Amino acid sequence: MSNDGTSSPLDRHVDPTPPPISQPTTGNASDGSVLPHSNGNGTDDNGGQQNGVVVPSYTTTRLRLNPNADHKPDSYENLDLDFSPFLFSSLESYLPSNLLSLSRDVKVTYMRDVLLRYSPESERVRFQKHREYRQKIISNYQRLHMELYTMHATTFFVPSFLKAINENTEQGFRNIMSEPTPGIFTFEMLQPHFCEMLLAEVENFEKWVHETKFRIMRPNTMNKYGAVLDDFGMETMLDKFMEEFIRPISKVFFPEVGGSTLDAHHGFVVEYGMDRDLDLGFHVDDSEVTLNVCLGKQFSGGELFFRGVRCEKHVNTETQSEEIFDYPHLPGRAVLHRGRHRHGARATTSGNRINLLLWCKSSVFRELRKYQKEFPSWCAECQREKKERQHQSVTAAKLVKLKFSNQSVLLPNW
Numbered sequence: 163m164s165n166d167g168t169s170s171p172l173d174r175h176v177d178p179t180p181p182p183i184s185q186p187t188t189g190n191a192s193d194g195s196v197l198p199h200s201n202g203n204g205t206d207d208n209g210g211q212q213n214g215v216v217v218p219s220y221t222t223t224r225l226r227l228n229p230n231a232d233h234k235p236d237s238y239e240n241l242d243l244d245f246s247p248f249l250f251s252s253l254e255s256y257l258p259s260n261l262l263s264l265s266r267d268v269k270v271t272y273m274r275d276v277l278l279r280y281s282p283e284s285e286r287v288r289f290q291k292h293r294e295y296r297q298k299i300i301s302n303y304q305r306l307h308m309e310l311y312t313m314h315a316t317t318f319f320v321p322s323f324l325k326a327i328n329e330n331t332e333q334g335f336r337n338i339m340s341e342p343t344p345g346i347f348t349f350e351m352l353q354p355h356f357c358e359m360l361l362a363e364v365e366n367f368e369k370w371v372h373e374t375k376f377r378i379m380r381p382n383t384m385n386k387y388g389a390v391l392d393d394f395g396m397e398t399m400l401d402k403f404m405e406e407f408i409r410p411i412s413k414v415f416f417p418e419v420g421g422s423t424l425d426a427h428h429g430f431v432v433e434y435g436m437d438r439d440l441d442l443g444f445h446v447d448d449s450e451v452t453l454n455v456c457l458g459k460q461f462s463g464g465e466l467f468f469r470g471v472r473c474e475k476h477v478n479t480e481t482q483s484e485e486i487f488d489y490p491h492l493p494g495r496a497v498l499h500r501g502r503h504r505h506g507a508r509a510t511t512s513g514n515r516i517n518l519l520l521w522c523k524s525s526v527f528r529e530l531r532k533y534q535k536e537f538p539s540w541c542a543e544c545q546r547e548k549k550e551r552q553h554q555s556v557t558a559a560k561l562v563k564l565k566f567s568n569q570s571v572l573l574p575n576w
């Protein structure tokens with residue numbers, strides 16, 4: 163997905179999963195709600211019947227500008243839909259209150275109609291193809307550890323992490339985290355047993371791929387080794403992982419990049435070593451917030467290097483000395499950072515290193531970014547330029563003042 167439209171010599175990760183459909187924002191209504199485009203096919207402007215379900219009228223029903231935070235959306239996972247079931251769950255919170263209590267079928271019909279009018283044909287075809295690809299894997303691959311495929315917080319996470327999540331306060335999070343440089347948080351997260359099971363599952367999956375010669379898609383444009391966990395059945399578990407364990411933290415530490423509205427993820431593992439990917443070049447992720455957890459194995463090298471947060475326009479600008487930060491991985495320990503925090507991984511010089519990556523995205527943030535003319539607060543270079551301009555205008559004002567006062571001294575006193 164390209165949300166900036168710029169080409170840059172700096173490699174960008176490209177997400178092979180279909181992008182979430184952005185929340186429609188056209189036609190702002192005076193009451194603060196968002197009115198969808200004019201009516202599409204198959205529905206009646208005054209409300210009507212379609213396939214046996216009553217379709218709400220677009221003249222009276224509108225999407226809300228802000229989600230209904232108290233509403234617990236339905237699950238759409240067991241339906242055969244042409245958009246991601248998680249997208250329906252996310253969009254549901256934006257439905258007007260009078261629709262929320264209606265049956266799931268009615269809500270699906272309404273939301274699907276909205277989505278169809280905002281989603282290009284090519285994206286839908288891509289989503290359909292990817293869904294078929296996943297279904298083919300899921301129906302053929304024999305899982306090794308069933309317990310990995312549903313969220314079991316107490317067996318996945320270390321107690322200190324769970325305690326902080328339950329407290330859900332900034333102080334609670336800070337108690338378990340260190341922030342060695344602004345915007346990079348590291349903390350103990352995964353149980354060793356969980357890491358072992360996940361490593362074994364990935365190994366088992368790779369073995370199956372090798373034996374069946376199944377052509378799998380690698381996690382992104384830069385990693386040749388590794389696997390997309392969402393593609394072999396972990397999508398639902400990882401969605402919970404993001405919603406319940408990453409979003410609460412991101413809401414506190416990354417609100418300016420959509421941390422509180424994360425609604426889509428791309429979950430994968432990457433493998434480094436002499437016989438795998440050796441290192442990873444300097445890049446930014448296609449995410450708002452990235453979680454990177456070392457699952458382990460014995461290795462040396464492989465440090466992450468960070469070089470400051472940049473917007474699309476400034477992605478290749480110089481690094482300031484205070485932005486230089488290197489991080490050595492420790493098994494089980496997580497690193498959480500903004501997707502646009504420029505980084506790379508140094509060569510893993512011996513052994514194998516396997517990391518779990520969860521790219522968390524916010525469709526709301528991406529949609530809003532399209533309309534923002536303002537320089538983003540999170541780009542260090544934008545802020546530096548802004549300060550520079552302020553400094554220049556202050557200096558200019560002082561000069562004017564100085565010139566004026568000099569003149570006033572020279573003026574005769576009568």
Ligand SMILES: [Zn+2]
Binds near residue numbers: 476543
């Ligand atoms: Zn910038």
